[in-house]
Amino acid sequence: MIIVPETSFSYNAHFSLSLPNITIDTFPTFLIGPNGSGKTTLLKILGGFFKVSPTVKVKWQGTLRETRPIYFAYMPAKPTYDANFTVRNYLMLSGNKRQLETIAKELELTKWLGRRMGTLSSGWLQRVFIARILLQDTPYVLMDEPTSFLDPEARKDLIESLSRHPERHFVISSHDLAFLSSFGKFVIGLRDGNVVFRGSTRDFFERGIEDVFVTGYIM
Amino acid sequence: MALLLLLYVITFFVSLSWGQVKVSLIWPTQEELTLLYYRLNRFVTASIVGAVLSCTALTLQTVTRNYLVDSGLLGVNSGAVLGKVLSMFLKVGPSQLFALAGSMVALIATFTLGSLGGSDILRLVVAGVVVNSVLSSAISLISLYLYTSAASVLSWTLGHIRTVSTSELIIMVVSLVLCFVLVSRSKQLDILTLSKEEAMSLGVNYRSEVFFLIAVSALAGSLVSSIFGVFSFVGVAAPNMARRIVSGGHLKLFLFSSIIGALLMAVSDVIARTSVAGIEIPTGLVVSFAGAVFYLYFFWSMSRDYSS
Numbered sequence: 283m284i285i286v287p288e289t290s291f292s293y294n295a296h297f298s299l300s301l302p303n304i305t306i307d308t309f310p311t312f313l314i315g316p317n318g319s320g321k322t323t324l325l326k327i328l329g330g331f332f333k334v335s336p337t338v339k340v341k342w343q344g345t346l347r348e349t350r351p352i353y354f355a356y357m358p359a360k361p362t363y364d365a366n367f368t369v370r371n372y373l374m375l376s377g378n379k380r381q382l383e384t385i386a387k388e389l390e391l392t393k394w395l396g397r398r399m400g401t402l403s404s405g406w407l408q409r410v411f412i413a414r415i416l417l418q419d420t421p422y423v424l425m426d427e428p429t430s431f432l433d434p435e436a437r438k439d440l441i442e443s444l445s446r447h448p449e450r451h452f453v454i455s456s457h458d459l460a461f462l463s464s465f466g467k468f469v470i471g472l473r474d475g476n477v478v479f480r481g482s483t484r485d486f487f488e489r490g491i492e493d494v495f496v497t498g499y500i501m
Numbered sequence: 502m503a504l505l506l507l508l509y510v511i512t513f514f515v516s517l518s519w520g521q522v523k524v525s526l527i528w529p530t531q532e533e534l535t536l537l538y539y540r541l542n543r544f545v546t547a548s549i550v551g552a553v554l555s556c557t558a559l560t561l562q563t564v565t566r567n568y569l570v571d572s573g574l575l576g577v578n579s580g581a582v583l584g585k586v587l588s589m590f591l592k593v594g595p596s597q598l599f600a601l602a603g604s605m606v607a608l609i610a611t612f613t614l615g616s617l618g619g620s621d622i623l624r625l626v627v628a629g630v631v632v633n634s635v636l637s638s639a640i641s642l643i644s645l646y647l648y649t650s651a652a653s654v655l656s657w658t659l660g661h662i663r664t665v666s667t668s669e670l671i672i673m674v675v676s677l678v679l680c681f682v683l684v685s686r687s688k689q690l691d692i693l694t695l696s697k698e699e700a701m702s703l704g705v706n707y708r709s710e711v712f713f714l715i716a717v718s719a720l721a722g723s724l725v726s727s728i729f730g731v732f733s734f735v736g737v738a739a740p741n742m743a744r745r746i747v748s749g750g751h752l753k754l755f756l757f758s759s760i761i762g763a764l765l766m767a768v769s770d771v772i773a774r775t776s777v778a779g780i781e782i783p784t785g786l787v788v789s790f791a792g793a794v795f796y797l798y799f800f801w802s803m804s805r806d807y808s809s
């Protein structure tokens with residue numbers, strides 16, 4: 283459970299994100315909204331990378347605590363990595379050697395483990411990033427546009443691998459509505475720094491979508 | 502690895518036996534022993550300098566995510582030169598102390614400037630550029646009024662390996678210890694190759710870790726340049742060659758970079774001592790030249806199996 287207080291956050295005069303009280307209790311939760319609506323900003327607030335007051339609270343080991351980055355595995359929209367690391371070196375950064383082979387197998391990465399990161403295509407890189415996130419032993423997972431480089435087939439694989447980890451609480455920023463419809467359970471809709479929708483995925487497609495995207499948006 | 506070590510050992514023997522006079526390593530006379538001691542001292546000195554410059558540069562390259570920087574990044578080298586030049590200008594000594602003070606002042610100036618209005622790496626790097634450029638113009642200004650010693654200012658900015666006194670040796674040991682501190686942060690450096698948020702979620706206290714690493718490497722670099730002057734190139738070249746040879750974590754990279762750095766420097770020093778009869782070329786000059794040629798060869802001969 284993640285509890286967001288009523289608060290606001292701004293970088294500068296140009297953009298501010300206003301948040302109402304939100305309790306995120308159903309996962310996977312999707313943050314949906316057009317470009318520049320504040321999805322990435324909200325993800326970083328949830329993870330405690332940006333501080334707001336009053337603070338965001340997360341439930342961990344039965345108690346509510348002030349949010350801290352270490353409760354989350356975070357996948358940025360454009361992860362940075364050392365091109366010279368092998369895939370195995372990179373995955374080891376998560377500190378979880380025990381499950382490396384299992385997760386690599388799940389994502390069909392086994393034969394790539396010895397390759398240098400700089401030699402992979404964007405789609406394969408994306409899988410490697412996802413593998414590292416799954417390997418990181420945290421209760422919550424924040425992902426920023428994880429499907430951006432994936433073809434439809436790879437997206438299906440991604441959904442399958444994420445579904446194999448129901449114990450992880452995913453919060454995913456995305457504007458990929460097909461991804462939302464097959465994986466999301468709860469939606470927070472953002473527009474121009476305001477939360478304009480909260481509800482189930484089903485409700486989102488029935489009535490929320492027009493508040494979030496411009497009227498007449500065709501799927 | 503084995504090849505590198507072999508090269509290094511060969512360099513060791515070559516550096517002992519070659520010089521303006523040849524020395525037999527088997528049955529050296531008393532006189533030759535003194536000479537051998539002197540050459541050994543230089544070999545060790547050159548190796549330490551090469552290794553320190555490589556380790557500090559590797560660290561700075563990782564935290565700034567820029568493979569082309571070295572320990573001069575934050576102004577410590579120009580600070581050291583200015584200190585030295587000032588001590589020549591004012592005719593007070595010891596000049597090493599002035600150089601050290603100069604580089605410390607430069608470092609403090611960079612950190613102060615860099616933390617004005619919030620602290621992040623980019624600000625710090627920009628502050629380093631500013632400090633470097635201000636100090637360089639100060640150096641030029643003073644050397645303009647030092648007509649007679651302009652040449653020695655020049656030679657000093659090139660970097661000179663020489664035998665060291667005990668107190669200088671202590672300073673070098675300190676800089677080596679600082680390098681071990683860097684090596685002990687290998688795990689954190691590995692994580693710092695990820696984005697800031699990922700590093701934070703893996704438990705790295707991003708800001709303080711980065712500032713600690715930058716401060717330690719700049720300090721180690723400044724200790725070296727305050728004694729020996731400025732060596733360009735080694736710091737940039739050694740880690741990049743190491744990256745070509747090994748893949749993966751910083752522990753390995755530190756090991757390989759420091760061996761390569763030590764090797765480059767030791768070889769250059771032998772060349773500097775022996776190539777021209779009767780005089781000694783500044784080692785820094787040889788390093789920049791020979792190193793650059795070697796670097797070019799190295800990159801052209803390796804297959805392009807990845808790009809960054």
Ligand SMILES: Nc1ncnc2c1ncn2[C@@H]1O[C@H](COP(=O)(O)OP(=O)(O)OP(=O)(O)O)[C@@H](O)[C@H]1O
Pocket residue numbers: 293294297315316317318319320321322323324
């Ligand atoms: N570091 C920053 N400094 C200043 N403004 C920023 C910063 N990061 C984001 N912004 C601004 O905040 C607004 C929201 O950005 P945010 O990245 O949260 O949008 P987003 O919903 O994730 O968009 P996208 O779909 O394009 O990723 C944008 O107008 C952006 O220009």
Ligand SMILES: [Mg+2]
Pocket residue numbers: 321322323359426455
């Ligand atoms: Mg975004």
